[in-house]
Amino acid sequence: MSKKKRVFDIDFEDVDVTLESSVPAGTEARRGPMAAAITENAAALTERQAAEAAIRAENDALAHEHVRLKKAGLITDLIPLDDIRTDKLTRDRAPGRDPEIDELKRSIREIGLSNPIRVEPVGDGFELIQGFRRVTAYRELFEETGDDAFARIPAGINAKGENLLRLYRRMVDENLVRRGVSFGEMAQLAINYRKQAxxxxxxxxxxxxxxxxxxxxxxxxxxxxxxxxxxxxxxIKHVDTIPRALGLQVVKRLDENPEAKGILNRLLAAKEGRTAEQEQALMSDFVAQMSVTPKKKVKLTTPRAAKTTFRLNRPDGDAKCTVADGRIELRLERDFSGVERKRLEEAVEAFLAALEG
Structure with a gap:
């Protein structure tokens, strides 16, 4: 049998297999389709990662800015009136309708609300911090017109859990710029704050x-x-209408006569349902009565007692001292009512102890 010839047995002569490049010097070899696709995909992935990092950085910056603005109370939104509560801060408003509300309502109708209220997030609603009159005006406008534009009110949203004193101070500072805030209203606000704090x-x-x-x-x-x-x-029913001079005179009579407090309270209790004018007249009569009665008693029952008077030179002015039976009086150009009661008590105690020694 003849031997079959192997088709793939090919003999090559020993030759130099080093091939000269057909790519011109100074240029890269042409890549295949697969290599080009891989390179393009890697470049796209790098660009995407860089874009995502930039977006995350921008979002972080916006979040920090949002927190900063919120803490500063500069975030505003339209808040439904039904979501606003007024329980946290006891208002300094006198009972009854504020006569200035109508003027405020006309302004809101004509030009809108130029100064948003301030609220604090509480549960699923908001607690009012500033703007009781503005909220009242919006509620009345919505009831009168049914216009949905008055169902929501512009509000600055404060950070949650702000200090109680700071909240009251903001209310005070807002009210101090208003015209017609009486000393009685400011005193009532201080009383309300003391009860909460x-x-x-x-x-x-x-x-x-x-x-x-x-x-x-x-x-x-x-x-x-x-x-x-x-x-x-x-x-006292009409705190907001008491003139400063009348209120100070009443307090002065209370200080002068230990029986004055009971007399005043009996006069007030005997006149229920009084108007502001009647209440002021009652207090004026009390001042007049207390101004006359003590003098008559002194003339009839109290003999003139011997007294000693002397002056002390101090850096803040001369202090005039008057000493009599059962009484020591010190006069100095200084408002002692600004001194804390505890310090006054300690000073008087030290003074009496020094006399006994």
């Missing part, structure tokens, strides 16, 4: 905290009205 030592301390931006004399007047409202046990 149990860490505050007393009403005088509450006045110092809330009205820190007011002058010393103004704070002194507010403290006198606090005294008036607390001594009468809430029987």
């Amino acid at each position: 149990t860490e505050v030592e007393g009403y005088d301390h509450a006045v110092e905290l809330l009205f820190a931006s007011s002058g010393r004399q103004k704070r002194s007047y507010i403290r006198h009205f606090v005294r008036l409202l607390t001594e009468t046990n809430g029987q």
